[in-house]
Amino acid sequence: xxxxxxxxxxxxxxxxxxxxxxxxxxxxxxxxxxxxxxxxxxxxxxxxxxxxxxxxxxxxxxxxxxxxxxxxxxxxxxxxxxxxxxxxxxxxxxxxxxxxxxxxxxxxxxxxxxxxxxxxxxxxxxxxxxxxxxxxxxxxxxxxxxxxxxxxxxxxxxxxxxxxxxxxxxxxxxxxxxxxxxxxxxxxxxxxxxxxxxxxxxxxxxxxxxxxxxxxxxxxxxxxxxxxxxxxxxxxxxxxxxxxxxxxxxxxxxxxxxxxxxxxxxxxxxxxxxxxxxxxxxxxxxxxxxxxxxxxxxxxxxxxxxxxxx
Numbered sequence: 631x632x633x634x635x636x637x638x639x640x641x642x643x644x645x646x647x648x649x650x651x652x653x654x655x656x657x658x659x660x661x662x663x664x665x666x667x668x669x670x671x672x673x674x675x676x677x678x679x680x681x682x683x684x685x686x687x688x689x690x691x692x693x694x695x696x697x698x699x700x701x702x703x704x705x706x707x708x709x710x711x712x713x714x715x716x717x718x719x720x721x722x723x724x725x726x727x728x729x730x731x732x733x734x735x736x737x738x739x740x741x742x743x744x745x746x747x748x749x750x751x752x753x754x755x756x757x758x759x760x761x762x763x764x765x766x767x768x769x770x771x772x773x774x775x776x777x778x779x780x781x782x783x784x785x786x787x788x789x790x791x792x793x794x795x796x797x798x799x800x801x802x803x804x805x806x807x808x809x810x811x812x813x814x815x816x817x818x819x820x821x822x823x824x825x826x827x828x829x830x831x832x833x834x835x836x837x838x839x840x841x842x843x844x845x846x847x848x849x850x851x852x853x854x855x856x857x858x859x860x861x862x863x864x865x866x867x868x869x870x871x872x873x874x875x876x877x878x879x880x881x882x883x884x885x886x887x888x889x890x891x892x893x894x895x896x897x898x899x900x901x902x903x904x905x906x907x908x909x910x911x912x913x914x915x916x917x918x919x920x921x922x923x924x925x926x927x928x929x930x931x932x933x934x935x936x937x938x939x940x
Contacts, residue, residue, distance in 0.1 A: 631663040632938050635684035637701065639670035642693030643782050651909040652690035658930035659688065664938075671701065679708055686937035687712040688930075689906060694777060697906050698724040711937040715905040719826075719882040723903040726808045727776045729881065733900060736880040739873060740900045741811040741892070742767070745776060748805040757794065763809055764790050770812040773797055775804035786812060813892035813899050818860055819914035820874035820889045821907065823932050829878045831871035832918040834860040834891075857914050859921050866896050873898045886933045888915055 636659065638652025639645055652668060659666045669678045671691060679687065687705055689696065689712055699717035706717060715723070722728050726745075733740040744763060750756040763771070773796040774784040783803035785796035800807045817837040824830045839855035862870060874889040877900045881887075888907035891898045907915045909930075919929040931938075 631665065632685035633683070634659050634664045634666045634686055634688055634934075635679065635682050636666060636668045636688045636690055637671050637675070637696075638668065638690040639672075640691045640693075640695050641672070642691070642695050643778070644692035644696075647908055647910060648690055648692045648696065651692065651906075652688075654909045654911070654926070655688050655690050655930055658927040659934070661927045662931055671696070675701070676704060676708070679705070679710060684710065686710070686934065688934060689714050690909060692904075692906055692908065694724070697904070698777065713933050713937055714885050715881075715883045715887065719884070720905050722881050723883070723887070723905045725777050725806075726774070726902055727806055729902060730808070732880055733877065736876070738877045738880055738900055739898065741813050743808060743810040745806055745808045748801050748807075751797065751801065751807075757797075760793050760797070761790075764793060767809070767811045772810045772812050773800050774808050774810070775800045776806035776808045777804045810901075813894050813901075815892050815894040816860070818870060818891040818893050818898070819857075819907075819918070820870060820891060821886065821915045821918040822874055822878040822883065822889060823886050825884050825936075826879050826882045829875040829883075831874045831878075831889075833921040834862060834867060834870050834874075835914045835918050835921070836860040837914065857912065857917050859917075862893075866893070866898075869896070870898045873900055877903055885936055886915070 636652045636656040638648045640648060656666050656668050667682050687710055697720055699721035702717035702720050705712045730740050730743055746756045771787050773787055783800045787793050787796045797807055818834045820834045821832045822829045835857055837855055837857055877889050878887055881903055883905060888904045890901045916926055
């Protein structure tokens with residue numbers, strides 16, 4: 631068996647959830663027979679990796695610093711294998727502007743969108759475009775930071791008077807803001823395993839919540855949302871899995887990721903990819919694995935297979 635170092639925590643807004651994901655992963659890796667150390671990622675991360683000399687690092691970090699290629703770049707310099715997507719795919723997927731541009735280039739269906747930077751808003755009069763954007767999106771849109779996870783800074787805007795405040799709120803999290811057509815319908819999540827050239831989508835799950843959008847609370851707190859098997863018709867299920875696989879392939883993901891989708895009638899629209907989805911007990915990824923016949927340790931084994939075998 632291998633020596634594994636589980637990296638979790640960090641300094642992102644998703645630190646608490648990352649810690650829970652890492653603890654779950656470490657427990658499963660021990661169940662699989664690996665020798666496991668853990669590290670709460672901080673300024674001593676490189677020192678810890680060099681002292682531990684792991685065969686691989688299991689990355690359970692979420693959000694900025696963990697899913698954006700930062701840690702992945704360091705591990706590539708240190709020549710230590712790690713789970714999950716490489717630095718480039720990680721950076722692409724965390725940046726919604728870049729990811730949605732790639733979707734359009736590769737023909738992956740994603741809702742109509744625009745974005746601008748804080749500098750454009752402050753120095754070049756981007757605020758004067760909000761009326762035109764409101765008309766383009768038929769009076770309903772989603773405003774969110776370009777580089778955040780778990781719906782931090784996200785607003786569903788239903789009145790023109792709310793738009794300016796939503797933009798400023800998103801800018802408090804990032805210097806680029808994404809404005810996207812609101813897609814009515816069902817909130818789906820498709821976990822995908824394997825390499826980019828042979829993606830394996832697991833059964834789609836649905837997130838049902840009182841709130842209209844998948845908030846941070848709904849992501850991770852027991853009782854704040856219901857996560858269940860989507861129960862789609864065979865034709866729609868195949869369509870949803872196919873578009874999730876297309877997005878995973880286009881971004882160059884590997885090992886695992888979660889593709890978030892809105893299903894409008896029977897049309898799936900890709901919203902984003904989480905390259906290190908939550909591994910908490912209430913999350914969509916463990917549930918999808920369960921419906922695919924995988925226990926949690928078996929899921930962790932699949933995620934780690936490339937680096938353990940390599």
